[in-house]
Amino acid sequence: MRVVDLTCDLYNGMPTYPGDPPFRHEFVRHGKSVGDVTLSRLEAGSHSGTHIDAPLHFVPRGRSVDMIDPQDLVLPVSFVDLSYKAPGSRITADDLRGRVLPGTAVALYTGFSRLRGKEEYLYKWPFLDRSAADLLASVGVKAVITEGMSISGWPGAEGFPWPPLTSEEESTYVHVKLLSSGIIIVEGACGLDQLAGCGSPTVVISPLKVRGSEGAMARVLGLC
Numbered sequence: 316m317r318v319v320d321l322t323c324d325l326y327n328g329m330p331t332y333p334g335d336p337p338f339r340h341e342f343v344r345h346g347k348s349v350g351d352v353t354l355s356r357l358e359a360g361s362h363s364g365t366h367i368d369a370p371l372h373f374v375p376r377g378r379s380v381d382m383i384d385p386q387d388l389v390l391p392v393s394f395v396d397l398s399y400k401a402p403g404s405r406i407t408a409d410d411l412r413g414r415v416l417p418g419t420a421v422a423l424y425t426g427f428s429r430l431r432g433k434e435e436y437l438y439k440w441p442f443l444d445r446s447a448a449d450l451l452a453s454v455g456v457k458a459v460i461t462e463g464m465s466i467s468g469w470p471g472a473e474g475f476p477w478p479p480l481t482s483e484e485e486s487t488y489v490h491v492k493l494l495s496s497g498i499i500i501v502e503g504a505c506g507l508d509q510l511a512g513c514g515s516p517t518v519v520i521s522p523l524k525v526r527g528s529e530g531a532m533a534r535v536l537g538l539c
Contacts, residue, residue, distance in 0.1 A: 316538055317513075317538070317539040318536055318537070318538055318539075319506070319508055319509040319510065319536065319537040319538075319539060320337075320505075320506070320534075320535075320536060321365070321460070321504045321505060321506055321507060321509065321510075321518070321535040321536065321537050322365045322384040322504070322505060322533070322535050322536075323363070323364045323365045323428065323431065323503055323504070323505040324364070324505075325340070325359070325363065325364045325532070326338070326340065327339060327340055329363075329364065330361055330362075330431060330432065330436055330437055330464070331360060331362075331364075331506050332362060332464045333438070333464065333472055333473075333475045334472055334475075335360040335362060335363070335436060336358070336359060336360040336363075337359075337412055338357075338358075338359045338360075338363045339357065339359065340353060340355060340356075340357055341356055341358075342354070342355045343356055346408070346502065347538050356464060359529050359532065360383060360530075361370070361504065361525065361528055361529065362502070362503075362530050364503050364532055365502075365503045365504050365505065365532065365533055365534070365535055366499070366501070366502060366522070366530055366531060366532045366533055367380065367499055367500060367501050367502075367520060367522045367530055367531060367533050368466075368490065368494065368499070368501075368520075368529070368530050369382075369383060369494075369499070369528070369529055369531075370494040370495065370497070371387055371472065371528075371529040372490065372494060372500075372515050372529040373487070373490045373491045373494050373495075374416050374491065374494050374495050375475075376408070378523075379496060379525075379528055379529060380522050380523070380524065380525055380528045380529070380530065380531045381524050381525065381526045381527065381528070382520075383499065386451050387457055387458070387499060388499075388519065388521065389452065389514065389517065389518075389520075390418070390419055390420040390457050390517065390518055390520070391416075391418070391420070391457055391516070391517055392396035392419055392422050392433050392510060392513075392516040392517060392537070393414065393415040393416050393419040393421045393422070393456065394418070394422050394423075394424065394449055394510045394511065394513070394516060395414050395415065395421060395423055395424065395506075396424050396511065397410060397423055397424060397425045397437070397441065398425060398426045398508075398516045400425050400441040401424045401441070402427065402430065402435050402439040402440065402441065402469075403411050403435075403438075403439040403440070403441070403442070403469075404441050404479050404502070405442065405443075405444045405446050405447075405468070405481075405530060406423065406442060406444065406447050406448035407444050407446050407449050407451065408450040409446075411446065411447055411451065412450060414449065415454050415456055416456055417454055417455040417456065417457070418442035418455065418456070419456055419457060419458075419496050420456070420457060420458035420459070420460055420499075420518045420520070421451060421456050421458070421459045421460065421502075421514075422442075422460045422504075422507050422510055422518070422537075423443075423459065423461045423507070424458060424461070424462070424507040424508055424510070424511065425440075425441045425461075425463075425507075426508065427440050427441060427462040427463055428462040428504065428506060428507070432501060432503070435463070436464070436489040437449065437477070437479070438464075438469040438475070439469070439476040439480070440462065440463025440464055440465065440468075440469075440470075441463060442461075442463060442464055442465065442466065442468035442480070442481065443459075443461075443467060443489050444468075444481070444484055444485065444489070445488055445489065445492075446448040447489075448488065448489040448492070448493055449492060450451040451493065451496075451498060452492050452493065452496035452497070452498065454474055455478070456498060457497075457498065457499065457528070458498060458499040458501060458518075458520065459498055459499075459500055459501070460501040460504050460507065460518070460535070461500075461501070461502055461503075462503070462504050462505065462507055463502065463503070464502060464503055466489060466490065466493065466500050466502055466503055467481065467485065467486040467487075467488075467490055468480040468481030468485070468486060469481065470482060470483040470486040471483075484510075499520065500515060501520060501533065501535060504535055506519070508539075509537060510537050510539065512539075513537070513539035514539075515537040516537050516538060516539050517536065517537070518536070518537050519535070519536045519537075519538065520533055520535050521532055521533055521534045521535070521536070527533070
C-alpha cells in the first residue's frame with residue numbers, strides 16, 4: 316500500500332480565502348538544548364488550507380465537525396480527471412456523469428493546486444455549477460474533494476479586484492445542495508494527481524475535532 320498526502324502546507328503568508336482570517340504560526344518558546352521545550356501557537360480561520368465544510372457551514376442546525384461519523388471520513392474514491400478544465404471554468408453534470416459512484420469521495424483533479432502562491436489561486440479555481448451539485452446529490456456520494464479554495468465559484472466581494480465567476484445565489488446553492496444532502500466538502504486539497512493510476516484508492520479525511528464548529532482544517536491522505 317502506498318500512502319500519499321493530499322494536504323497543502325500551512326505557513327505564515329499562505330493564501331487564504333479572500334476576507335478570511337490570515338494564518339499565523341508563532342513560536343513562544345525555543346529550546347536551547349536537548350530536553351528543553353519548544354512551544355508555538357496557531358491563529359487561523361477554520362477554513363484555512365486544506366479543510367472540510369461540515370453541514371453546519373450553510374445549514375442551520377446541521378451537523379458540526381465533531382458530529383461527523385468517522386465511517387464517513389474513510390471512503391473509497393471516485394477519481395475524476397478534469398485536468399482539461401481551464402482556471403475559472405465550470406464543472407458541469409456532463410463532466411461527472413457516469414464517472415462517480417454512490418458512497419464514494421469524489422476527487423476532482425484539475426491540477427489547480429499547482430497555482431498555489433499565484434494571484435489566480437485566490438479566485439480562479441474550476442468550480443461546480445448547479446447541475447454538478449444536483450448530480451452528486453442524486454448519485455449519493457459521501458464527499459467531494461477539490462483543489463480550489465471553494466467548491467463553488469468566486470462570486471466577487473467588496474474590496475477585491477477580481478470579477479465574479481458565478482453569482483452569489485449559485486455559489487450558495489452548490490454548498491447548500493451538497494451539505495444538506497449529507498455530502499462532506501473538502502476544499503484546498505493539494506496533489507490529487509497522486510491518485511491517478513491507483514486501482515482502488517481510499518481517502519482518509521481527518522479534520523480537527525472542534526466541538527460545535529462548522530468547519531476545520533484537515534489532514535487528507537490517499538491510500539493506493
